[in-house]
Amino acid sequence: MESILNVERVIKERKEFREKFTDYVNKLYIRSNKEKQKEFSDLRKINLDTIVESGIFYVNEPVELMIPEYITLLEQFGLIASANNKPIYSQRWVIPIRDKDNMVQALVGYTNKADERYVYSTTDFYLRGDTLYGEEQLNQAIKDGYAVLTEGITDALHIRSLGFSNIFANCGTRRGNINFLRLNRLKYGLIRIPDRDIAGDKTKRTWITDKYITLVTPPQYKDSDEVLKDERYIELFKAYLNEAIRIMREEQFIGDLEINFI
Numbered sequence: 001m002e003s004i005l006n007v008e009r010v011i012k013e014r015k016e017f018r019e020k021f022t023d024y025v026n027k028l029y030i031r032s033n034k035e036k037q038k039e040f041s042d043l044r045k046i047n048l049d050t051i052v053e054s055g056i057f058y059v060n061e062p063v064e065l066m067i068p069e070y071i072t073l074l075e076q077f078g079l080i081a082s083a084n085n086k087p088i089y090s091q092r093w094v095i096p097i098r099d100k101d102n103m104v105q106a107l108v109g110y111t112n113k114a115d116e117r118y119v120y121s122t123t124d125f126y127l128r129g130d131t132l133y134g135e136e137q138l139n140q141a142i143k144d145g146y147a148v149l150t151e152g153i154t155d156a157l158h159i160r161s162l163g164f165s166n167i168f169a170n171c172g173t174r175r176g177n178i179n180f181l182r183l184n185r186l187k188y189g190l191i192r193i194p195d196r197d198i199a200g201d202k203t204k205r206t207w208i209t210d211k212y213i214t215l216v217t218p219p220q221y222k223d224s225d226e227v228l229k230d231e232r233y234i235e236l237f238k239a240y241l242n243e244a245i246r247i248m249r250e251e252q253f254i255g256d257l258e259i260n261f262i
Helices: 002-031 034-044 048-053 070-072 136-146 152-159 176-181 198-206 222-231 231-251
Strands: 057-061 090-096 106-109 118-120 146-150 167-170 189-193 211-216 253-260
Touching: 002 057, 002 070, 034 048, 034 057, 034 152, 090 136, 106 152, 106 176, 118 189, 118 198, 136 167, 146 152, 146 231, 152 167, 152 176, 152 222, 189 231, 211 231, 231 253
Parallel strands: 146 167, 146 189, 189 211, 211 253
Antiparallel strands: 057 090, 090 106, 106 118
């Protein structure tokens, strides 16, 4: 009985924490420079509507994170570095990572001007290795019976911008056991799009479910994000992904299948 009460308490605390975090992020978004969304759209060649719908915003100076009513919560939100006690985001686009209830559970800051392109926040109720970017689509993916999984968040954003849903990305490089227990529940299976590098080779060995299709990108590109920056490949990519979804839903095969771009 005590263990059940403890679980209920943690669930309640997590919900309250994420509600506060979501309110805070919404305020940051409202105050942010919306012209920077267009800049991100042009930089990554992802349509602006997708950037707006994903709630991506820009932090120019760390002081922008200092909303008075949330000052005491910034450390819990993972926005204060333990090494120097300073905010972790400056001159970065910030991408909210949401849970299945569409509440913010963490943030990742992106820049193309530093060696460390992605900086993740760390919170008490966020397990990076066992979290998928796009979890707000998880219930729909389970209902539809399939999901598409990429290695990078910008890959997922780019594919989402083509009109596809049920698109997810790993948060980092580690394979999360919880992630794959959930993905293995899918009726039809998983469509995985690994990168063309050493990490991608590991992905192909470890991203295993009972039923999956591997969509292999053209050899001259590292990942699907790079492919989709080339307008010549957009319609071809959409056709291959639609075909993978069709095969998965109509043929309901068991095992694995690899589909290569021509």
